[in-house]
Amino acid sequence: MSEAQLSATIEERDLARSDLGASGDAALQEARSLRDTALASRNTVQVELARTRIDVLQVNSQLMEAVQQKIELSQQLEQWQVKNHSRWNQISTASQVKFGIRFLECSD
Numbered sequence: 001m002s003e004a005q006l007s008a009t010i011e012e013r014d015l016a017r018s019d020l021g022a023s024g025d026a027a028l029q030e031a032r033s034l035r036d037t038a039l040a041s042r043n044t045v046q047v048e049l050a051r052t053r054i055d056v057l058q059v060n061s062q063l064m065e066a067v068q069q070k071i072e073l074s075q076q077l078e079q080w081q082v083k084n085h086s087r088w089n090q091i092s093t094a095s096q097v098k099f100g101i102r103f104l105e106c107s108d
Helices: 003-107
Strands: none
């Protein structure tokens, strides 16, 4: 190999290294940009997930309150039904007694 060929080869090598360095820097910058975008996206998703979890907790709390109210209303309804059933029985018994007495008076 001649001196000129060696010099040309060294020059090509240096040029290739500088191109590789420039493209390597660009690739590194692109990788960093992609990483930053992915991290920003992940952070946004994590914030949305936290908000959703808070919403779920609030809905669960509301559901528990509604269930408790339903239980209380069911108990009140049951008490009302028992009370009214007792009253109805008293009225019915009184009516039967009264009607029975009238029936006996009429049959005499």
